[in-house]
Amino acid sequence: MDLDLQGDLIKHPYDAYRHLRDTAPVQRIAGPTGEPAWLVTRYDDVRSALADPRLSLDKANAAESSYRGLFLPPALDANLLNMDPPDHTRLRRLVSRAFTPRRVEALRAPIRRTADRLLDALGTEGRTDLIAAYAAPLPITVICDLLGIPDDQRKDFRAWTNELISPDPSRLQGAKQAGGAMLAFFAELIAYKRRHPADDLLSDLIAVRDSDGDRLSEDELTSLAFLILGAGFENTVQLIGNALHVLLSHPEHLARLRTDPSKLPEAIEELARYEGPALLAIRRFTTEDVTIADVTVPAGETVLLSLSAANRDPARFPHPERLDFERDASGHLALGHGIHYCLGAPLARAEAEIALAALLERFSSLTLTDCEPRWRPSLRARGLLTLPVEYKAAQPIA
Template structure:
């Protein structure tokens, strides 16, 4: 199967066909190299927790799909690690995403969301991806990492290039990664001499500890990973959630009637239109059977989160958005030891972003005058919108006002 066609233009239809006819299927990756794609919920969930499926590229056979390639200084990250290194580093960075720290971030996130919506004001129309869904998470990541205010504009620009690469300018992504790497080297040196209460200062302290818990490359890679994973996934989750509700006005109406459903609506949006079509590529450390197919050691395995979340054997009527659905067990943010580290923060940001948006604009709809108001990006890796053009009218709201309780 050619991934550039069916799995990009109509992923859920293609996944449904594969799930029925060949749940573990041989395909070509985006670089033309072979891989196995797994589409049934039970197989995907089991694969996510199977220690025989390694993330370490040293276990990969040559000539198979390997996924994203980064400069060596950025490659020593959690996306390429197995235990015990994965366990050691995840324990260090996990301190940034504790429930208490995420709770303390809720008020600043709401203030950031309100500030962005202030700029939209009475315009009446906007691209919510560019004006809201993208700027909010990058502002939160800057706050988390301790990026100085006068450098956040550069930071947002580099992140945007990585989020929406221009196929006509492939060098732009490499330049953005290079600029960001140089920036992190500079920022780390600055925080060594002037530490603050932020994630990067904490990681530097771990790096500089006598027991050497973190190498220099691991430190750089972690800073980069927090940006890319924390930014991109949350941008897509916010955009996909808003887009799905606007395409299903009866669900939006139910949410407006009962705003206590917002956390459940975020979970359903994650199941229905999750930000990641596929989990990280994995490489079996031994020959193993997945489904009813023998996969050889070192071949590439792609576990389809989106296919699993639309599996009718796990979620009845899976192609229907239902904010009242029991979404327990959805795999949008992973499962097992590689479960998304920033999931609590991504959930909180999306809940707050959705609540603030509906609070400010009780009349919100897709822009009917735009030929394609919500086109999907052509990507195998991420499920997200290129833009989300809406019309809105400000007015009184049944929801909380800024400055009140924002626990959601």
């Protein structure tokens, strides 16, 4: 089957994935820059492959002709998404303390204050783009606060990541420029935090590097900061934005959450399954010949695991095209599985819950003003460019 990547897997991914699950659950395709890759679409196969140690994230295991994913400068490429154990285990342990349930619980009040401040700026009624005004600035503020990035050093991070995730080969130069700009930013930021350490995650990571240099190299420090920032807001922007779009497209479900907001945590799991923040997991490379669904993928080749196709697999989730808040959506793969499961998942869930609760409390009326969604041009990220709405407050703001 020949797939038009720009059309099939960006504009209409679920139709393409449904066809592949039924006819070719492990399909060889051309990656965005022309190199070959294997696309896996069934739930059981994707979940098993996510935890298979024979599928490596280390680019050193990729054949010369294989698709290798995003272009990044070497100092940013030395991150957890390009590592296997034992290096992955060591670095993940260093940063995991920032996302413990206790730490996330302590962040809930500041997250709510940020949400309320953003909603205050909207006033009592009007029109806005909820991505630009709310779904994007909330997670960016949260992760910048966590890392300790001063207000005057915060940049338009999404402009950089938009360039990095673009599947258009003609924009490779833009991706290189974005990567260079991000590297310069983090080099300056780390130098600043060395001069001005504080009670924040980046200062903690710098202290580990400075006191025990053989545990955290300079490139590891820089790439960790890059990954925490990028992953810390990208997935959450898309989780919140997609959830809002789905709810506004299903007013009966929106009304149920208004009536009983205690259902929000369970609803977020179903919303993540239904329209998660990523189409694909990070690309993987076979370290030996690996058989998936009776198809043998040779050593050194690239495997793309479709999280969104797995989450719409009727063999795992009956009637998967139906949004159902009574469904047990546990086991969805929207935030990954195995040792590379999203480290910031507890924080992303908390932000989504708080963001939706604050918005529903504030506005009694929320209506889409453009029902044709505009998705980001990416094979991996699943997120909206805009979410135009008309809104009206439940009551005057005191």
